[in-house]
Amino acid sequence: MKNEGRIPTRMGDGTFVRLTRSEIRADLEAGSEAAAKRAKVPPLTEEETEHLCDIYASSARFTGVDVGDEIVLSCDGTGMKTHATRIQDLQSYEQWMGADLLELCVGDYSLKVVRTILAYEAQYMHDAQLATVAPLQYGVMPNLGLYSKPDGPCDNWNELLPQGRIPEARAAQEEALEMAVLDMVRLADTQYEAGADAIDWDTTGASGDPELLAALRATEIIRAKYPNLGAQLGMAGEFVLGMHGRLEYKGVRLAGLWPREQLLLAQQAGATMFGPVVNVNTGKSLAWNIARAIALIKPCMEVATIPVHPNAGMGVGAVPMCVHPPADAVSRAAKAFVELLHVDGL
């Protein structure tokens, strides 16, 4: 009987756990199988599993990709008044941290909040563009839920659905998504005039299929109006929740879509970057989580014509669900995404 040494690794909530290489490998296989079973994607190959095992069955404090294989980091939320003014924050990220791209946003990050301060945000973008070099996008999350009562004007579909009032819930979502499309286009209008390089729809689909539809339709309108304005579409989860259930974009039903199909629609809408998300299971090891994430996103990479930046941070992309993700976990996830999926960024 072989007595294997134990290697410090982490659970999805960030806590340390000591596993043997065989246990790590078993978790990798289980994570891959979980993805295959749920999303009907191919499981990881033997070679891919072994490659991941080499990355995760290591006690190194930090790891990285080979020299020359560096990728772009999309650095969302870099200008949100973390430690100084927002412009100074953007300059800090550019000058001190070497961020590849920058993002101006407000702390709340919700579209419905930003719609009331469009002029101020545009002025800030204008001023920030004069003082920075790196490409600078404006980021916002559609957060369609805020369009429902008591925060917004539409009936609350989350209250209507448990009552079995399905038609009213659907009508409320349809009303909200029309409002969101208008607000997203108005936001893009003002940001384009202010000199923005791109718009980032972040955590898209958090409110399910109506929210994704709003983002796709707004992206299509914006890209047609402003071909030089990029549009990044980042997801909220791996699976589109069917809060409405019947909404379609270009003949494809949105409820239940996995990353590959989400990407195909983002490309059709004209998005210039796509950010798939795979949520972390905090009760499983990082090995389980990375194998599941890689298996779910791999089909994206085979059909991508635009850059794919999987979300990797605080509870997504096999990065632990904690406020300060440990560098050992972040660097392992990044290396895995680059070496197995050849992602365009993170």
Added chain:
Amino acid sequence: MGGIRAAGDLVARMQMTRGMRLREAKEYVAAKLGVTPFDLSDPVVMTEVRNEHGFGRIHSYAISQPWQANQIEAKFNIARVLDVPINCVEKFGERTAASR
């Protein structure tokens, strides 16, 4: 890729605004700058290249270069050398005498 310490901002710009995938973006930027894709994440090579083209650099009082282009000035040079329209540069030109 190191942002403006190397050429991460240039590659990111091609991704963000032109929808280029990583390899295509790296090859495009490298060809325009006369370097290899490998060089783009090397701050040693790229500091020289950025100086040559006026692309803006990390600046602090310890490594000041007030005679070099930076911020919006640098983006005029980036737009010209990479041959891509940059929205704020276009707007700057429309709103000032810079395009005349």
